[in-house]
Amino acid sequence: MxxxxxxxxxxxxxxxxxxxxxxxxxSKKNNDTxxxxxxxxxxxxxxxxWISYGYDVNSKVADRSAMHSIMFASITLCLVVGGFVWAYAPDYNLRDWSTREAFLELKRREMAGKPLVDPDFIPAEKIVLPTDEELGNTEIII
Incomplete structure (x- = not known):
């Protein structure tokens, strides 16, 4: 180019x-023009x-060519293509999958007539709470 x-x-x-x-x-308004x-x-x-862009101080053509090439690569390839890849990349953290599974589980519980969140998700026998002596003067906020 x-x-x-x-x-x-x-x-x-x-x-x-x-x-x-x-x-x-x-000249003045006479015949000597x-x-x-x-x-x-x-x-x-x-x-x-001419003022160099800093890529080549000896040749104006090489300096302008290098400047245009680097600007094309940095703006078009890095920003535009990089943004496109970032926007349409696969979901590596599986956020979409987990949200979809949560909605399916809610729908399944509604259809079965169960509560949306089971109050006995963890059995009470497995929960170990500290005694009053271990808590001492610690403020408990419910």
Missing amino acids: ANFSTLNRLVLQKIRPTFQRRLVST VVADVCQASSKKAQTN
């Missing part, structure tokens, strides 16, 4: 001055006075 834009720019720089010339008069070619003056200034 950078090669195409370079070729396009080189061809247009040769063709453009013949079609687009701005005549600028810099001076014609300045604005297009060629600006193209020389743009080629010699």
Whole structure:
């Protein structure tokens, strides 16, 4: 893509001055007029006075190509493709599965006429509570 834009720019720089010339008069209103070619003056200034993006300080074309390639990779590939993969990745923690199973269990208990949460989920014999002496002055909030 950078090669195409370079070729396009080189061809247009040769063709453009013949079609687009701005005549600028810099003298007083008399017959001594001076014609300045604005297009060629600006193209020389743009080629010699450029600020590097930091990828290549010697070549403007290589610097721009590297900048465009890195921006494409970082924005398009990392953000867009990475976001797509993250959004549509499989459910490794099985959150959807556990929610679906919980709703199926609730429906099964409703159909059987059982309470939704069994009060005797753990038998009372297996529960070991501390005695009053072990609790001491600990505040119990119910």
